[in-house]
Amino acid sequence: MELLDNLALGFSTALLVQNVLYCFVGVLLGTAVGVLPGIGPTATVAMLLPITFGFEPVTALIMLAGIYYGAQYGGSTTAILINLPGESSAAVTALDGHQMARQGRAGAALAAAAIGSFVAGTAATVVLAVAAPPLARIALAFGPAEYFSLVLLGLIVSIALARGTALKALAMIALGVLLGTVGQDIYTGTPRFVFDRRELYGGIDFVSVAVGMFGVAEILRNLEDERTRTAIVSRVRNLWPTREDRRRIVGPILRGTGLGAALGVLPGGGHVLASFTSYAVEKRISKRRQEFGNGAIEGVAGPESANNAAAQTSFIPLLTLGLPAHPVMALMVGAFIVHGITPGPNVITDEPELFWGLIASMWIGNVLLVLLNLPLIGFWVRMLRIPYQVLFPMIILFAAIGTYSLGFNAYDVYAIVFFGILGYVLIKCGCEPAPLLLGFVLGPLLEENLRRALIISRGDASVFLTRPISAVLLALAAAALAVAVLPAIRRRREIVFAEDE
Amino acid sequence: MERRRSFPDVLAGGIFVLIGGAFVAGSLGYELGTPLRMGPGAFPLLVGAAVAALGLAIAVKGLVAGEVVSFGPIPWRAIALIVLAVLFFGLTVRGLGFVPASAVTALLTTLAGSRVRLLTAVAVAAGLTAAGTLVFVVGLQLRIPLWGPWLGF
Numbered sequence: 001m002e003l004l005d006n007l008a009l010g011f012s013t014a015l016l017v018q019n020v021l022y023c024f025v026g027v028l029l030g031t032a033v034g035v036l037p038g039i040g041p042t043a044t045v046a047m048l049l050p051i052t053f054g055f056e057p058v059t060a061l062i063m064l065a066g067i068y069y070g071a072q073y074g075g076s077t078t079a080i081l082i083n084l085p086g087e088s089s090a091a092v093t094a095l096d097g098h099q100m101a102r103q104g105r106a107g108a109a110l111a112a113a114a115i116g117s118f119v120a121g122t123a124a125t126v127v128l129a130v131a132a133p134p135l136a137r138i139a140l141a142f143g144p145a146e147y148f149s150l151v152l153l154g155l156i157v158s159i160a161l162a163r164g165t166a167l168k169a170l171a172m173i174a175l176g177v178l179l180g181t182v183g184q185d186i187y188t189g190t191p192r193f194v195f196d197r198r199e200l201y202g203g204i205d206f207v208s209v210a211v212g213m214f215g216v217a218e219i220l221r222n223l224e225d226e227r228t229r230t231a232i233v234s235r236v237r238n239l240w241p242t243r244e245d246r247r248r249i250v251g252p253i254l255r256g257t258g259l260g261a262a263l264g265v266l267p268g269g270g271h272v273l274a275s276f277t278s279y280a281v282e283k284r285i286s287k288r289r290q291e292f293g294n295g296a297i298e299g300v301a302g303p304e305s306a307n308n309a310a311a312q313t314s315f316i317p318l319l320t321l322g323l324p325a326h327p328v329m330a331l332m333v334g335a336f337i338v339h340g341i342t343p344g345p346n347v348i349t350d351e352p353e354l355f356w357g358l359i360a361s362m363w364i365g366n367v368l369l370v371l372l373n374l375p376l377i378g379f380w381v382r383m384l385r386i387p388y389q390v391l392f393p394m395i396i397l398f399a400a401i402g403t404y405s406l407g408f409n410a411y412d413v414y415a416i417v418f419f420g421i422l423g424y425v426l427i428k429c430g431c432e433p434a435p436l437l438l439g440f441v442l443g444p445l446l447e448e449n450l451r452r453a454l455i456i457s458r459g460d461a462s463v464f465l466t467r468p469i470s471a472v473l474l475a476l477a478a479a480a481l482a483v484a485v486l487p488a489i490r491r492r493r494e495i496v497f498a499e500d501e
Numbered sequence: 502m503e504r505r506r507s508f509p510d511v512l513a514g515g516i517f518v519l520i521g522g523a524f525v526a527g528s529l530g531y532e533l534g535t536p537l538r539m540g541p542g543a544f545p546l547l548v549g550a551a552v553a554a555l556g557l558a559i560a561v562k563g564l565v566a567g568e569v570v571s572f573g574p575i576p577w578r579a580i581a582l583i584v585l586a587v588l589f590f591g592l593t594v595r596g597l598g599f600v601p602a603s604a605v606t607a608l609l610t611t612l613a614g615s616r617v618r619l620l621t622a623v624a625v626a627a628g629l630t631a632a633g634t635l636v637f638v639v640g641l642q643l644r645i646p647l648w649g650p651w652l653g654f
Contacts, residue, residue: 054642167562171517171555178524178548185531185541192541193527216583223579223613389617390625393610396583397629398636400590400606401599405643413591417584422516424580428572429513447544459537 007129010356014364019062019357022055026063027365030070031372034090035078035380036391041071042327042437043215043395046207047402049331057339058354062361064335068328069311069362072271073117073369076304077380080109090307092275096292096299108241109300110377112249114370115241116305120257121366124312127261129359131313132348136320139345144453145463147321149473151446154323156477157266158438159484166484168431176439177446179204186448199411206334208412209440210327211399212419213433219392220424245297252282252302260309265317266325271310278306312362319355320345323442327434330441509572510563517556524549579613586610598649599638604630 013019033044045067052060075090080097093113100109142150155177159169182193183203194200241249259281260274282302283292292299314325322344324330336343341351348355373380403412423433457463465471524545534540586609594602607626611617637643 167555167559168513171513171552171559174548174552174555175517175520178521178545178552181524181545181548188532188541190531190541192531192545193524216587220576220580220583223576223615224574389611389614389621390629392614393607393625394629394632396586396610397590397603397607397633400587401603401633401637401643404591404594405637405645408645410591410595413587413594417587420587421580421584426513426516429509429516431513443548450544451539454536454539459535461536 003129006133006352006356007360009352010129010358010360013058013353013357014062014360018056019059019361020364022059022063023066023361023365024368026066027070027073027368027372030067030072031074031077031369031380032383033067034071034074034076035383036386040214040218041068042210042331043218043399044071045328045331046210046215047398049207049335050402050405052335053338057336057341057351058357060335060339061332061354061358062365064328064332065315065358065362066365068326069121069308069365070369072307072311073113073373074380076113076117076307077110077373077377080113080300081106081381090275092279092303093300093307095279096294096296099293099295100297100300103295105295105297108245108297111241111374112245112297112301113304114374116249116253116256116301117308118366118370119253120260120305120309121312121369122363123257124261124264124309125359125363125366127309127313128316128319128362129356131265132316132320132355132359135316136345136348139321142321142345142469143467144449144456145467145470146473148446148449148453149464149470149477150321150323151442151449153473153477153480154266154317154325155435155439155442155446156480156484158435159480165430168429169435169484172426172431172433172436173439176436176441177443178439179209179436180440180443181447186444187451197411199409202407204415204440205403205406205409205412206330206441207406208403208415209419210331210437211403212416213423213437214327215395215399216416216420217423217427217433219395220420221427222388222392241297248297249301252278252298253305255281256302256305257309260306261313263306264310264313264325271307271314271326274306274310275303278302308366315358315362318343319347319358323445324438327437327441330437333441507563511560514556514558514560514563517559518553519556521549521552521554521556525553576613576615579615582609582613586613593649593651594645596649596651598647598652599643599645600630600634600647601649601652603633607633 014023029044029048030041033041045064048064048067052063055063072090076093076097079090079094080101083094083098097109097113100106155173158173159166180203182200184191184201191201256274256278259278260271263274263277264271266273279299279302282298283289286292286296286298288296314329317323317325318329318332322333322342324333333343336347341347341354399416400413403416404410406412426436427433453463454461463470464474528542528545528549531542531545532540533542533546586606589609590602590606593605604626607629608622611622611625611629634647638645638647
C-alpha cells in the first residue's frame with residue numbers, strides 16, 4: 001500500500017522529538033491566541049514567521065500549521081464560555097454553545113466541540129493524504145491559463161469570507177491585487193510605484209500588511225471602547241457528555257466532517273462557510289428545530305467538526321497547487337519560499353518527508369489539542385484575565401520588532417502604520433480585511449500567469465476559454481460571482497444567515 | 502431594507518476611487534505594451550480602473566441605499582500614540598539600538614490605553630522591553646545592537 005508507506009514516512013518524520021515539541025508549541029500558542037480576543041492566528045503567525053527561519057523547513061511548517069488549527073480550537077472555547085468567538089468561524093459555535101454554558105452544560109458543550117474536532121481532524125487528515133497526490137498530478141498538467149483561472153476563482157470565492165456586501169469584498173480583493181503590484185515588475189524589472197525608494201523595490205512585505213490589517217487595526221478597534229471584560233465563568237464540570245448527548249452528536253459530527261472536508265478545499269475561506277453551512281443543515285434536518293439557538297448540542301458538534309475538517313483540508317490547495325486558502329496559508333507560502341521550496345505540485349515528489357511529515361503532524365496535533373484542552377480548561381479561562389492594557393502594547397511592540405527583523409528594513413515597519421490606519425478606516429466602513437490580504441498574496445500570481453498565458457498564446461485572449469479546465473474554472477468563478485452579487489439570490493442568502501443569528 | 506445615505510459607504514468608496522485612480526495615473530507612466538507582451542503598466546492599469554469603478558459603485562450605492570453601519574467613536578489619542586510609537590521604532594532602532602527604541606515604543610503604546618496611570622505604564626513598558634530583549638536578542642539571536650551608535654558607545 002503506497003498510502004501506508006507514505007503515512008509511515010510521515011509519522012517517522014513527525015514523531016522526531018523536535019517536531020513533536022514544536023507541534024506542541026504551535027498548538028499551545030494557537031490555542032492561546034484563539035482564546036485571547038484581539039489577537040488572531042494571522043497576526044501571530046506573521047510575528048513568529050521570522051523566528052522559524054532558523055528551523056528545519058518541516059519543523060517550521062509543522063509549528064505554523066499547529067498555530068493555525070490550534071487557534072480554530074481555542075476560538076471555540078471562548079465562544080462557548082463567554083460568548084466571544086476568538087476566530088470568525090467560531091461565531092456559529094457561540095450561538096448554541098454559550099446557551100448551553102448558561103444552562104450549566106458548558107462541560108458537555110466543550111466535550112462535544114473537542115470530540116467533534118478530533119473526529120473531524122482525523123478524518124480530514126486521511127482525506128488530505130488520499131486526495132492530495134492525485135490532485136498534485138492533475139496540477140502538474142496545469143498551464144498558465146489554468147492557473148490564472150484558478151486564482152481568479154479562489155479570489156471570487158473569498159467573498160464568502162466577508163460579512164459585508166459583496167461589492168465591498170470585491171473592491172477589497174481588487175485593492176489587494178493592486179497593492180501587490182508595488183515593486184519590480186517580474187518580466188521587465190521596471191520598478192513600479194516605488195517613489196524612487198530602493199527599499200520598496202522588493203515590494204511591500206506581506207507580513208507588514210498582515211500585521212497592520214489584522215494586528216494594529218484590530219487593536220485600534222478594541223481601544224474605541226475599553227470596557228473591562230468581566231468573564232463570568234461558572235465552574236466547568238461534568239465534561240463527559242451523557243448517553244443522550246453522545247447519541248445526539250454522532251450524526252452532526254459525521255455530516256459536519258463531510259461538509260467541512262469538501263468545502264475546505266475551496267481556495268478562499270472554506271472554513272467559515274463550512275461552519276455556517278453545517279449549522280444550517282443541522283437546523284433543517286433536526287426534529288427539535290426550536291431548540292436551536294437555545295442550547296442544542298447538535299449546533300455545537302456539527303459546526304465545530306465542519307470547521308476543523310475544513311481547516312485541515314484547506315491545506316490541499318496549498319500543498320498541491322501552491323494556492324493559499326486563508327491568510328495564514330499565505331504566510332506559510334512565505335515560510336516555504338524562505339526555505340527554498342516552491343509550494344506547488346512538486347513538493348510531494350521533491351520533498352516527500354516534508355509533505356507527509358506535515359500531514360502526519362496534523363493528526364498528532366489533534367491528539368495534543370484534546371489532551372491540552374480538556375484538562376487545562378481552567379487555565380485557558382484564567383488567561384482571559386490578562387488585562388488588555390498589557391496585551392495590546394505587547395502585540396504592537398513584538399509586531400514592530402518582528403517585522404523589522406524580516407529584512408532589517410525600516411520601511412517594513414512604516415508599512416505597518418500605513419496598513420494599520422488604512423485597515424482601521426476600511427473596517428470601520430464595513431469592509432473586511434481578509435479578502436484584501438488574499439488579493440495581495442494571489443495578485444502577483446494572477447498577473448504572472450495572465451501575462452505568461454498571453455505570451456504563449458501569442459496574444460490571443462480566447463485561450464482562457466478554449467482550454468477546457470480553464471473554461472470550467474472561469475465558469476465556476478462567474479457562477480460564484482453571480483451568487484454573491486445577484487440580489488434575488490442574495491436576499492435568500494440573507495434569510496439563511498438571519499435564521500442562524 | 503431601509504433606504505438612506507450612508508457616510509461610511511461613501512467614505513469607503515472614496516478611498517477606493519482615490520487609491521485606484523492614483524495607481525491608474527501612475528501606471529500610465531510605465532510602458533503599456535501589447536496584449537502579446539504586456540508591459541509593466543498594463544496590469545496595474547486594469548486593476549486600478551477596476552478598483553476605482555467598484556469604489557464609485559460603492560459610493561453611489563451609499564448615497565442611494567447605503568448599508569447601515571454605525572461608525573462609532575474614534576480613539577484619536579490611541580491612534581496618534583500608536584502611530585508615533587511604531588514610527589519611532591522604525592526611525593531609531595538602528596541609531597539608538599534595540600533597548601532604547603523598544604522602551605520608548607512600549608511606553609508610548611502603553612499610554613494609548615485610556616485609563617492607564619503613568620507609573621503602571623512605565624512598569625509595563627519596562628517589563629515588555631525586558632521580555633522583548635530576552636525573546637528576540639537572547640533567544641533568537643537577532644542581530645540588532647542593544648545600544649546604538651547615537652548613544653556614543
